[in-house]
Amino acid sequence: MLKNFWYAVEFADRVGREPRKVTCLGQDFVLYRTESGAVVCLSDLCVHRGGALSMGTVNGDCITCPYHGWQYNAEGVCVRIPANAAERTIPRKARVDNYPTLERHGMVWAFLGDLPEAERPPIPEIPQWDDPAFRAVEYEMVVDANYERTFENVVDASHTPFVHGTAFGNPSKPEIPDFRVSQTDWSAEADIQLSPPPPKGLWGLLSRGKPRPEYVTVTNAWYLPNIVKLHVRLPIGDLILYDFNIPLSQDRTLVKILGFRNFFTGAWADANARKRIEKILLQDRPVVESQRPELLPFDLSDELHVRSDALQVAYRRRRAQLIKQGWWVQGDDIITGDGPRRTATVIPSPARRDNPELASAWVHKARNGGTPQ
Ligand code: FES
Ligand SMILES: [Fe+2]
Numbered sequence: 001m002l003k004n005f006w007y008a009v010e011f012a013d014r015v016g017r018e019p020r021k022v023t024c025l026g027q028d029f030v031l032y033r034t035e036s037g038a039v040v041c042l043s044d045l046c047v048h049r050g051g052a053l054s055m056g057t058v059n060g061d062c063i064t065c066p067y068h069g070w071q072y073n074a075e076g077v078c079v080r081i082p083a084n085a086a087e088r089t090i091p092r093k094a095r096v097d098n099y100p101t102l103e104r105h106g107m108v109w110a111f112l113g114d115l116p117e118a119e120r121p122p123i124p125e126i127p128q129w130d131d132p133a134f135r136a137v138e139y140e141m142v143v144d145a146n147y148e149r150t151f152e153n154v155v156d157a158s159h160t161p162f163v164h165g166t167a168f169g170n171p172s173k174p175e176i177p178d179f180r181v182s183q184t185d186w187s188a189e190a191d192i193q194l195s196p197p198p199p200k201g202l203w204g205l206l207s208r209g210k211p212r213p214e215y216v217t218v219t220n221a222w223y224l225p226n227i228v229k230l231h232v233r234l235p236i237g238d239l240i241l242y243d244f245n246i247p248l249s250q251d252r253t254l255v256k257i258l259g260f261r262n263f264f265t266g267a268w269a270d271a272n273a274r275k276r277i278e279k280i281l282l283q284d285r286p287v288v289e290s291q292r293p294e295l296l297p298f299d300l301s302d303e304l305h306v307r308s309d310a311l312q313v314a315y316r317r318r319r320a321q322l323i324k325q326g327w328w329v330q331g332d333d334i335i336t337g338d339g340p341r342r343t344a345t346v347i348p349s350p351a352r353r354d355n356p357e358l359a360s361a362w363v364h365k366a367r368n369g370g371t372p373q
Contacts, residue, residue, distance in 0.1 A: 001025045001147075001247050002322055003329045003347050003367075004113030005225040006123045008244045008256065011138050012103050015039055019063060021054035023248045025112055025347055026331045027367075029099065030054040034061040040074045041110040043097040043346050047078075047363040050344060053096070072096060076351065093361045097349035105129040106136065106258060107244070113327075114348040114366075121186050124223040128240055128260040135265035139257040139277045145288040147226055147247040148296040150255060153288050154228035154243045155220045155311040157192045163283050170195040176308040177215075188314045189221035189229075196234075202272055203236060206264070210235040222315055224322075237263030241277065250331035251294060255281065298323070328369045 009022045010031060020031045021044055028044035030053045042063065044054050051067035058064075061074045071080035078094035100111040105126035113120075128134040143150050153159070158176050161169030173195035181190045193215040199207050212235060219231035226245040231238065239261050246254040259277050261269075297303055298320070305313050322328065329347065348366035352358070 001250075001329050001331050002225045002319070002327050004115050004327050005121055006102065006109040006111050007225065007246065008107040008227070009041070009110050009246065010108045011256065012039075012106050012108050015108050017058055019054045019056060019058055021052065023254070024110070024246050025329065026247065026249045027112075027347055028052065028054070029110065030063065031101075031108060031110075032058045032063060034074055038074075039101045039103060039108050041099040041101045041108075042072065042076050043099075043349075043364070045096065045344055045346065045364065046070060047094060047096060070094070074098070076349075092358065093363055095351075095358075095361070097346050097362075097364070098351055099347075099349050105242075106138075107256075111350070112347045114350050114353050116350065116353065121224060124187065124227060124229075126242055126258070129258070133262045133265075134238075134240075134260040135262075135267075135270070137259045137270050137273050137277070139259060139274050139281075141255050141278070141281050141285070142248070143253045143255055143281075143285050143288060144251060145253060145285075145291065146250055146295050147245040147253040149288045149291050149294070150253045150284075151222065151226055151228060151243075151245040152296070152312045152315065153284055154230060154245075155222050155315070156309070157194060157218065157220060158308040159287070160194060163287055164280060165283075166197040166200075168197065168280060170197045178307060179310070181310050181314050183314055183318075185318075187221060187223045188311055188318075189219060190311055191217050191219050194218050199234065199236070202269075203234070203264075207234070207236040220311055222311065224318070234263075237261060247331070257281075323369075326369055329367050330369065 007024050009024050015031050017033050022029050022031055030042050030044045032040055044052050046053055046065040048070055049067055051065045053063050053065055056064045056066040062071045064071045069082040070078050073079050076096040076098035078090055081090055102109045104123055106129055109123055111120060161171040161174045177193045179190045179192045181188050196216045216233050221229040228243045230241045242258045244256040248254050257277055259273055300316055344364050345367035346364045
């Protein structure tokens with residue numbers, strides 16, 4: 001898993017004044033809004049006895065732990081310990097990691113890492129969010145597979161006719177003409193020619209009489225660390241999916257999707273659009289859950305790649321560079337895994353760098369990178 005990125009951790013319309021627990025990179029976080037509406041993201045782990053702040057209450061801009069009532073402010077600094085006599089001072093170790101947040105494209109983004117602002121990788125543009133020609137639906141599903149497996153699955157064009165059959169692919173035309181990958185430090189994109197199946201159901205009915213092209217251009221793109229865009233040009237309009245592969249743990253992924261369409265933009269067609277997204281995910285799920293090894297290999301030569309896998313190969317190469325520069329965090333020393341552990345580690349937050357005088361004052365140690373073999 002990669003630290004030092006902005007992660008879309010929740011749909012923005014689901015975050016309010018009530019504490020909301022979200023999980024990412026195998027760590028729990030609590031989200032809530034301050035009185036002025038800003039989103040706060042703290043490590044969900046009270047430094048006293050590991051109570052879950054997300055089970056507590058928000059008062060003003062502070063959150064109170066449900067166990068012994070310690071109160072933390074929006075910066076994660078403990079400002080009240082009810083059991084202490086009034087003259088006792090609060091230990092400076094009484095603080096939890098606070099992660100920068102942004103609200104953009106209908107999502108809450110948390111910066112999970114300790115890079116200073118100027119060095120943080122960008123959040124991808126999602127122009128459809130602000131474009132009135134497009135209508136968006138939200139969808140999510142948990143998949144029992146590693147997030148890099150589900151991430152690669154979405155940019156993988158050649159599985160389409162096999163896994164999705166005539167729902168989305170065309171089994172009688174499985175070849176993928178060569179395509180060019182254009183890449184930046186944080187993304188890669190390719191226009192891929194796919195032979196479309198005839199549209200079915202409601203969309204088929206409403207597109208009857210329109211000419212059906214031999215190939216359609218599908219734009220597949222990935223944005224680090226875990227987002228995939230799929231732009232399908234249907235005879236009736238554009239369908240653009242942004243697919244956020246959120247690592248709940250090494251072995252479980254919460255797939256959140258923003259699905260945009262510029263046809264049938266009335267609310268009446270939302271349920272149908274969601275059902276189509278669900279159908280695609282349900283076809284992919286058993287396949288990615290059965291992949292072995294469960295985790296994406298570190299060594300490129302541990303799996304065989306062909307020309308049509310160019311987007312995935314580009315990802316694995318870029319990921320290897322980031323591992324080299326120390327951005328990899330292991331998922332196996334998490335506290336939210338299947339078995340209880342005795343040591344809690346957290347993704348280090350920028351506050352750790354900003355306050356060098358506090359270097360030794362953090363109760364929970366920063367999770368390290370381990371050593372990829
Ligand atoms: S565990 Fe949070 S106040 Fe004791
Ligand atoms: Fe798929």
